[in-house]
Amino acid sequence: MAHYSGGCQCGKVRYEVDVDLGQTVSCNCSRCGRLGSILAFTPAGKFTLLSGEDALTDYQFNKHVIHHLFCATCGIQSFARGKGPDGTGMIAINARCLDGVEPEKLTPKSFDGRSA
Secondary structure: OEEEEEEOOOOOOEEEEEEOOOOOEEEOOOOHHHHOOOEEEEEHHHEEEEEOHHHEEEEOOOOOOOEEEEEOOOOOOOEEEEEOOOOOEEEEEEHHHEOOOOHHHOOOEEEOOOOO
8 A cells, every 4th residue: 555645636625545556446337437437445544535525526326335526616536435345434546536646557457337
């Protein structure tokens, strides 16, 4: 795990997170496929929202278990909140929204969210 800062395009949403970018996922569900997200998952305790809680809009679909949070100003979804298989809080980080990360250097595993 490494420490990163990240956020949305306009800067209203900012956070810090400890996450392993060696374990990224590219999902083909109806949302992630359209967004082009590269996701990395980390326990909720490794994530700190620094600013922008009041700028976040929540979107849920399918099973309504993941809170897809996006900035109401610029529309960027830089992270989502959910629960891991064991019920503990998890954060899905859009690695494309991390400062200084070059997405083309990541090697995400494909996940068939369309069929899940």
